[in-house]
Amino acid sequence: MTSELSRRDAVREAAASIIPAALADLGALVRIPSIAFPGFDRANVQRSAEAVRALAEGTGVFESVVIADAAIPGSEERGMPAVLATRAARNGRPTILLYAHHDVQPVGDETLWESPPFEPTVRDGRLYGRGAADDKAGVMAHIGALRALTDVLGTDFELGVALFIEGEEEAGSRSFAQFLSDHADALRADVIVVADSGNWDAVTPALTVSLRGNARFTMTVRTLEHASHSGMFGGAVPDAMTAAVKLLSTLWDDDGEVAVVGLAVRDAETPEYSEATLRDEAGLPDAVRPIGRGTILGRIWNKPSITITGIDAPSVVNASNTLSPEVTVVVSARIAPGQTAREAYEAIEAHLRAHVPFGAELAFRDVDCGDGFLVDTSGWAVESARAALREGYGVEPVDLGVGGSIPFIADLVREFPAAQILVTGVEDPHARAHSPNESLHLDTFRHALIAEALLLEGLDAREA
The missing domain is CATH 3.40.630.10 (Zn peptidases)
Known part of the structure; x- marks a missing residue:
């Protein structure tokens, strides 16, 4: 050369x-x-x-x-x-x-x-x-x-x-x-x-x-020892699906911002990124609005997010008139850079235990944390x-x-x-x-x- x-x-x-x-x-x-x-x-x-x-x-x-x-x-x-x-x-x-x-x-x-x-x-x-x-x-x-x-x-x-x-x-x-x-x-x-x-x-x-880091875990919500007739007991006995829906809804506020105390937010500038670009890249329909507050990239890069990625419950085809005794969900959280995933998981678990309705029983397993x-x-x-x-x-x-x-x-x-x-x-x-x-x-x-x-x-x- x-x-x-x-x-x-x-x-x-x-x-x-x-x-x-x-x-x-x-x-x-x-x-x-x-x-x-x-x-x-x-x-x-x-x-x-x-x-x-x-x-x-x-x-x-x-x-x-x-x-x-x-x-x-x-x-x-x-x-x-x-x-x-x-x-x-x-x-x-x-x-x-x-x-x-x-x-x-x-x-x-x-x-x-x-x-x-x-x-x-x-x-x-x-x-x-x-x-x-x-x-x-x-x-x-x-x-x-x-x-x-x-x-x-x-x-x-x-x-x-x-x-x-x-x-x-x-x-x-x-x-x-x-x-x-x-x-x-x-x-x-x-x-x-x-x-x-x-x-x-x-x-x-x-x-x-x-x-962002991640904290993924499986949670089971249990309210009954066995399934019961929804007509005979509905209105007095809580089913697991009702308890799970009410509990999970406490994870976000009305804007879709994560509402868990103890989850960190990173303070960092982000480039310009329009809602139109978000809609195009994510496949977001015109009638559906984005969630969260602040700049779009700030929400994605620097704030935590929580998503329910799986659920075990009676399927539509197998639905019957019964009160479900338990429901199991997979929760996937993304953690702002700078906070350890284990600390974030502990904050989420503490939030769920503090907000569980009707005295439902919670069990956590398969916890996977990555910083x-x-x-x-x-x-x-x-x-x-x-x-x-x-x-x-x-x-x-x-x-x-x-x-x-x-x-x-x-x-x-x-x-x-x-x-x-x-x-x-x-x-x-x-x-x-x-x-x-x-x-x-x-x-x-x-x-x-x-x-x-x-x-x-x-x-x-x-x-x-």
Whole structure:
């Protein structure tokens, strides 16, 4: 190479040229239904891990590529298979850890999909399929960026690289912390890129600098020892559904703002974001008004939210004239960055116990807490990432807060406190991750892959 500029331009061109092959490999990954939830075939997750291992080996970059799992603490089970690939840094160069996950969400109601969920389909500049965006595109952004780097520099470059492709992120990352502990030496890095977030829109890149935490739990409301005739006893005996509805309604005020004492709110500015944009990106009908108060992004990024995501009660088809003895609900709370999820959960449980009507009995189980995340934006890696995004997309990047949660980042911070963590992504607001008709915007993927290749090139030229 005649100059650093020509080297960087060559990496950019190489990244652009390998996009078709990267998309073909992404399509092959999407065809594997790698759902890590209980009740689904673990063999598919294993098959997906084997496909990712082959892709990692094919780069020619790594000294070691293995499929590994870890014990689930407090259980005799083991977690889902992950791919771990490593190469050591040379001559004082830094090491970068590239994270993504190869497991996917269940498809839900398949009749809502416009094309088969595990058959990658291109329509109107988007690739449709479960995992096409979340997060097999993240896997291929890493693989594609490494391919571009080696096309220009060969496999003998000096940057240290660890690749960690998890196999159970959508199912709660139950063995994640143990995996980090088991493989701490292999995973230790100066910079960690978590490719599992989104962008401002389809053309504007973003670096995620804040994430809400989450507290998810199951609650059973019980009012009777057994079901009773609603005509014989209705009006004197409370049924569990009435108690549950009254209790759950106390979680919000009339504006839909969370009304639980003890839940924190982060005080931070947010960019302009209109109600019209919210309606378009969320699919909010004209007649339905948004909930909460304050700026829209402030509600999503910096305030808590509570959602009832599941309920076990008599179905409509099985409805009978009886008083239900118990109702079970799943409560999912998002926690403002800066507050621990456990503290928030305890505030919600205390609120529910204090407001339970009719002396109903409450039972709580399956409590799952994950802390939020705030990026220290003063580090050199953040500036390197912004520069790469700017060059890769041709648009000035923005700092983004995300209302969703990536709880395992707290594990990364705890295990590797000296690492600079960069949360990036290949999704745009219309990706519909976790929903029917999940899709990847193809131009966004192209820019994301180029940007990551440029980030790797820049780090390879930097002394640790």
